[in-house]
Each structure stands twice: as structure tokens, then as C-alpha cells.
Amino acid sequence: MSKVTQLKTAADDAEVASLLPVPTGYHILMAIPEVEQETKGGIIKPDMFKDIEQNSSVIGLVLAMGSECYSDEKRFPGGPWCEEGDFILVGAYKGTRFKIMGKEFRVVNDDTPLAVVDDPRGYSRA
DSSP states (O other): OOHHHHHHHHHHOHHHHHHOOOOOTTEEEEEOOOOOSBOTTSOBOOHHHHHHHHHTOOEEEEEEEOTTTTOOTTTOTTOOSOOTTOEEEOOTTOSEEEEETTEEEEEEETTOOOEEESOOTTOOOO
16 A cells, blocks of 8 residues: 555544544644555564654645644745645654554644655655
8 A cells, every 4th residue: 555545544534533633723733654564675674663664754644734824924925835635744753743543643833844745655764
């Protein structure tokens, strides 16, 4: 299953969706892709390695934005940097991480996105 499919599945899962927090103020709620179970060569990744890879993920899907996101025209004269449904690039370990039913999510500030990404497949922390 591709990372795009995994992210959309995590966001669309009704049980998980019902538990998602509503971001407040200038915060952005994003879903984090699940780590592949094995390498391209077929080697199964140990749980510790998968946890490190998941924690340091640099890609997320914007699920929701707080009511004050990008409202400060002095800080964001060009308008919003991203919107709901965008895949964004963020720094590794940024934001507040949490899991709901085994799926990882993050809440980041509205000035955290570094770029909008059309296709998140293939991105990883260097």
C-alpha cells in the first residue's frame, strides 16, 4: 500500500476520525505516513528502526487547521502556506506527536510547514 493510500486511509477511518482532536488557534493537525514493514530488498525492519523512522518523518497530510491559522497578515503577507488536504514537508521531530489506535498524528504551528509536496512517496529524512 502506498504512503498516499495509507495517509488517506488513516484520515478516512471513521473510528480514528471520531477521536481526532480539533486544532485550536494557529495549530495544524496532520497525519503521518505509516512506515513500510520491509525494505525494497525484502528485509523486514526491526520495530526499533520503524519507530525511529516514524518519529522522524518529514511528510504529513494536513487534516485540519485552527481558526487562527495564517490570520496574521504581517507574518503571512502572501497568505496561507498550506491548506487542508495538502501534503507538507516539515522538520524532523517537529510538533506534538500522538497516536490514536496505532496511527500517528502531529499538531504543528502554522509557521512550521517548509513546503507543499504534490506526491509524498519517496520522501524521507536525510
